[in-house]
Amino acid sequence: MTINLKNLLNPKIKISKMGDFQELKQINGLSISSVSADLYGDGRDDLTLFYFEDGAKYAAIYTKSKIVSDSITWNRKIKNKFIKALVVNTKNANTFVGKQGLNSLRELSKSLSKQLTLKLAQAPGGASEVVGPNEVIFASTGVIGEEFPLQKIKTTIPHLVDQLRNNQNKFIWFKTATAIMTTDTKPKLAYEECEIGNKKIRISAIAKGSGMIAPNMGTMLAFIFTDANIPSVILKALLSRNISTTFNAITVDGDTSTNDMVGIFSTSSVKNAKIYNVLDPKLKNFEKSLHNVMLNLSKQIIVDGEGAKKFITVNIFKAKSTQGAKKIAFSIANSPLIKTAVAGEDPNWGRIVMAIGKSEEYIDINKLKISLGNFTIVENGELAKNYDENLVKEYMKWDSISINIELNIGKSDFTVYTCDFTKDYIDINTDYRN
Amino acid sequence: MTINLKNLLNPKIKISKMGDFQELKQINGLSISSVSADLYGDGRDDLTLFYFEDGAKYAAIYTKSKIVSDSITWNRKIKNKFIKALVVNTKNANTFVGKQGLNSLRELSKSLSKQLTLKLAQAPGGASEVVGPNEVIFASTGVIGEEFPLQKIKTTIPHLVDQLRNNQNKFIWFKTATAIMTTDTKPKLAYEECEIGNKKIRISAIAKGSGMIAPNMGTMLAFIFTDANIPSVILKALLSRNISTTFNAITVDGDTSTNDMVGIFSTSSVKNAKIYNVLDPKLKNFEKSLHNVMLNLSKQIIVDGEGAKKFITVNIFKAKSTQGAKKIAFSIANSPLIKTAVAGEDPNWGRIVMAIGKSEEYIDINKLKISLGNFTIVENGELAKNYDENLVKEYMKWDSISINIELNIGKSDFTVYTCDFTKDYIDINTDYRN
Numbered sequence: 001m002t003i004n005l006k007n008l009l010n011p012k013i014k015i016s017k018m019g020d021f022q023e024l025k026q027i028n029g030l031s032i033s034s035v036s037a038d039l040y041g042d043g044r045d046d047l048t049l050f051y052f053e054d055g056a057k058y059a060a061i062y063t064k065s066k067i068v069s070d071s072i073t074w075n076r077k078i079k080n081k082f083i084k085a086l087v088v089n090t091k092n093a094n095t096f097v098g099k100q101g102l103n104s105l106r107e108l109s110k111s112l113s114k115q116l117t118l119k120l121a122q123a124p125g126g127a128s129e130v131v132g133p134n135e136v137i138f139a140s141t142g143v144i145g146e147e148f149p150l151q152k153i154k155t156t157i158p159h160l161v162d163q164l165r166n167n168q169n170k171f172i173w174f175k176t177a178t179a180i181m182t183t184d185t186k187p188k189l190a191y192e193e194c195e196i197g198n199k200k201i202r203i204s205a206i207a208k209g210s211g212m213i214a215p216n217m218g219t220m221l222a223f224i225f226t227d228a229n230i231p232s233v234i235l236k237a238l239l240s241r242n243i244s245t246t247f248n249a250i251t252v253d254g255d256t257s258t259n260d261m262v263g264i265f266s267t268s269s270v271k272n273a274k275i276y277n278v279l280d281p282k283l284k285n286f287e288k289s290l291h292n293v294m295l296n297l298s299k300q301i302i303v304d305g306e307g308a309k310k311f312i313t314v315n316i317f318k319a320k321s322t323q324g325a326k327k328i329a330f331s332i333a334n335s336p337l338i339k340t341a342v343a344g345e346d347p348n349w350g351r352i353v354m355a356i357g358k359s360e361e362y363i364d365i366n367k368l369k370i371s372l373g374n375f376t377i378v379e380n381g382e383l384a385k386n387y388d389e390n391l392v393k394e395y396m397k398w399d400s401i402s403i404n405i406e407l408n409i410g411k412s413d414f415t416v417y418t419c420d421f422t423k424d425y426i427d428i429n430t431d432y433r434n
Numbered sequence: 435m436t437i438n439l440k441n442l443l444n445p446k447i448k449i450s451k452m453g454d455f456q457e458l459k460q461i462n463g464l465s466i467s468s469v470s471a472d473l474y475g476d477g478r479d480d481l482t483l484f485y486f487e488d489g490a491k492y493a494a495i496y497t498k499s500k501i502v503s504d505s506i507t508w509n510r511k512i513k514n515k516f517i518k519a520l521v522v523n524t525k526n527a528n529t530f531v532g533k534q535g536l537n538s539l540r541e542l543s544k545s546l547s548k549q550l551t552l553k554l555a556q557a558p559g560g561a562s563e564v565v566g567p568n569e570v571i572f573a574s575t576g577v578i579g580e581e582f583p584l585q586k587i588k589t590t591i592p593h594l595v596d597q598l599r600n601n602q603n604k605f606i607w608f609k610t611a612t613a614i615m616t617t618d619t620k621p622k623l624a625y626e627e628c629e630i631g632n633k634k635i636r637i638s639a640i641a642k643g644s645g646m647i648a649p650n651m652g653t654m655l656a657f658i659f660t661d662a663n664i665p666s667v668i669l670k671a672l673l674s675r676n677i678s679t680t681f682n683a684i685t686v687d688g689d690t691s692t693n694d695m696v697g698i699f700s701t702s703s704v705k706n707a708k709i710y711n712v713l714d715p716k717l718k719n720f721e722k723s724l725h726n727v728m729l730n731l732s733k734q735i736i737v738d739g740e741g742a743k744k745f746i747t748v749n750i751f752k753a754k755s756t757q758g759a760k761k762i763a764f765s766i767a768n769s770p771l772i773k774t775a776v777a778g779e780d781p782n783w784g785r786i787v788m789a790i791g792k793s794e795e796y797i798d799i800n801k802l803k804i805s806l807g808n809f810t811i812v813e814n815g816e817l818a819k820n821y822d823e824n825l826v827k828e829y830m831k832w833d834s835i836s837i838n839i840e841l842n843i844g845k846s847d848f849t850v851y852t853c854d855f856t857k858d859y860i861d862i863n864t865d866y867r868n
Contacts, residue, residue, distance in 0.1 A: 067791030067799060096787055096799070098816035144784030145817055256792035336770065336859075344864030350578030353530055357501030358690035365501060365530070382532035383579055423860045425770075430778030430856075 024173035024191045024204040027225045029267025033163035034179035037156035039091035045179035050086040056265040059236035063260035070094045070101025071138040081232035084135040094140040094148045095258045104150040109133035115161040141219035177206035190296040192289035196272040201228045207297040210304040219259035229268035237278040246294035250417045252305045307424030311400040314416045319407045324361045325414035331359035339421030345396040349377045367408035458607035458625045458638040461659045463701025467597035468613035471590035473525035479613035484520040490699040493670035497694035504528045504535025505572035515666035518569040528574040529692045538584040543567035549595040575653040611640035618644045624730040626723035630706040635662045641731040644738040653693035663702035671712040680728035684851045686739045741858030747836040748850045758795045759848035765793035773855030779830040783811045803840035
């Protein structure tokens with residue numbers, strides 16, 4: 001995306017530090033290693049290991065697709081609420097590969113367990129605890145239906161384990177976020193600090209995904225690491241509660257990958273007050289930071305949609321229900337005709353009316369208000385009295401456009417983020433794989 | 435669309451007479467007039483009157499959009515199962531124009547009633563019956579939110595009525611089908627003959643619509659005329675029963691117009707045996723012909739999608755339910771990533787797997803079979819043994835591509851028709867209105 005984030009004129013949009021990369025900080029209890037298993041054949045990093053010395057409480061939410069990667073199937077079978085390692089490979093989705101998929105993961109988890117034990121035994125003070133194969137989870141992103149590169153990955157595991165470092169500065173995080181990319185044009189990083197009780201908590205998070213390029217490669221992966229001590233069941237509740245307004249509130253082309261995964265991992269290296277309940281007021285500050293991190297990464301994924309030139313925020317206000325607001329928001333955000341109009345900098349509000357109507361949600365036309373940015377277009381069922389198309393045409397030249405719909409029939413709001421639909425999208429997607 | 439229909443290699447696709455226009459024949463009891471009310475400013479025909487001398491039994495199905503044209507609102511208020519006239523205007527959608535919309539139709543229906551009575555009184559033998567304002571229905575297609583051109587249309591009504599002719603040959607039908615076009619590149623015509631009892635029945639039908647260009651102008655209108663004598667309630671049942679596999683089985687970009695309408699009108703000039711029941715076996719032959727006409731027009735609408743270069747048939751076989759088959763079919767047919775892959779002549783079956791998965795319908799991967807044309811790609815959860823990408827790449831160069839999904843978990847089939855997604859689509863839609 002060629003948006004100059006620093007020049008974003010719409011004050012409502014705040015993406016990371018306006019286009020700069022945030023500096024992520026160390027999460028104690030976490031070690032990371034990113035190396036090349038030569039999966040792309042060009043030597044770039046493609047295999048990453050996240051290792052939790054004392055284990056991690058964790059929660060994950062996976063794609064709703066009914067056809068999923070074997071890596072997700074593996075993770076779903078792991079019933080532990082406590083894991084020791086997360087392995088991420090790119091280039092290959094480990095999807096639709098027959099029995100080879102799960103067999104490969106079984107072999108890799110054993111191999112990793114063995115190598116980690118070897119490495120730990122050599123460390124000063126030694127560590128007796130073995131990482132069990134069922135304490136390893138996986139994430140894969142890449143092409144569907146190509147043989148999983150078991151041998152290449154397996155032979156790289158000793159090197160992968162050898163490269164583990166238990167401290168991360170901003171450069172390590174940048175390298176890690178880059179190592180999980182496929183067709184992304186830049187890494188996605190987000191960082192927040194907060195407090196639980198009187199303890200300072202860090203959240204370092206990375207993501208990948210640029211849906212427009214290809215769903216095969218367009219998998220959305222997000223990994224959130226915190227040094228807080230929060231039980232897995234509460235992590236799951238927090239993730240579920242915040243995903244609908246963040247990762248599930250973005251759309252690029254309405255397509256869904258077989259491999260999507262959002263995971264949160266808590267090393268518990270900070271000895272904060274115990275949390276027994278998701279409603280605990282001590283969590284309030286943490287949840288706000290978690291939400292910020294998730295929203296920040298979500299917006300970065302939209303901004304990185306190849307072919308996209310404009311960021312679009314679709315705000316629905318005063319709907320009868322959140323579900324209804326969401327349906328209308330996605331009807332607008334997924335409409336190719338609206339996305340091409342935005343690309344053409346055309347304030348074609350007739351298409352917005354069309355998209356509201358086709359959502360099949362109840363609308364009172366006489367109460368409906370449609371604005372682009374601060375410009376009211378439609379009010380009381382007709383064109384606004386002071387509507388000046390020339391002013392709105394100027395607004396449509398901005399990098400970031402907001403489409404605001406006030407339904408005035410209830411109290412529910414919902415916001416969805418998307419990007420425009422350009423010729424580059426077609427170029428990239430018709431030529432992909434050639 | 436640049437498809438040469440005569441060269442369509444896929445025998446499954448039969449569009450009209452392979453690209454030639456069908457010759458439509460006279461429907462006794464129907465008079466037609468198409469003139470210019472100068473709505474476009476270039477003198478082309480833009481206003482059409484269908485007049486039924488002895489009235490017509492009729493049924494109509496309208497858009498599911500929650501925001502609809504005032505012309506549809508008007509029609510829905512008419513409770514008669516019997517009408518005398520249908521007026522169709524292009525250029526203006528009569529949507530989102532405030533009170534002006536219904537007020538205009540009230541005025542036009544009165545004016546038309548008056549003019550028709552005048553004309554009929556002058557005819558030899560005279561006609562005493564007046565066309566009541568509530569015996570007139572309307573269809574509008576064009577830009578949303580622009581003032582309805584009441585004056586231009588009203589002053590044209592005397593001329594419109596004056597031009598009425600009660601016989602139609604193929605040239606008149608071609609002119610009429612052309613007069614209801616907006617951004618269509620060619621008229622859409624379909625004709626069938628059949629029998630009810632021992633009486634020969636004609637069905638002459640026209641349509642407009644090319645969804646990709648713009649939903650504002652992309653309204654789908656279809657008008658089916660028959661000389662059969664069939665009660666309105668049975669016409670409605672027949673229309674409902676056949677629309678799901680025809681007009682509701684096509685998709686261009688998933689967007690829905692505020693003005694869509696499919697209507698069927700029976701003049702009853704043929705005195706066929708009375709039909710009391712939709713299950714009457716005498717209707718079988720008629721229903722088959724009606725279905726052919728509807729499917730034929732539907733395919734013509736897809737073929738006329740500007741920017742589209744390829745016709746795509748998505749066949750789902752052996753699903754658990756028709757509803758499930760339909761959901762998977764539309765998930766594939768509406769996926770921009772599949773439509774761009776077809777435009778790029780790329781047998782990217784990973785995207786098909788993605789689209790099946792995201793439908794959220796139950797799938798048994800081990801039973802799933804995916805073919806492109808006659809080429810099996812995926813079988814038993816993995817790439818087919820004899821899969822040869824080079825052969826399939828050759829197939830992808832055809833004008834008409836079929837995507838065939840065998841689920842093998844039930845007995846329900848469903849077919850959806852669509853077209854590919856090209857750079858021309860983006861060109862047309864970003865530049866529209868400029």
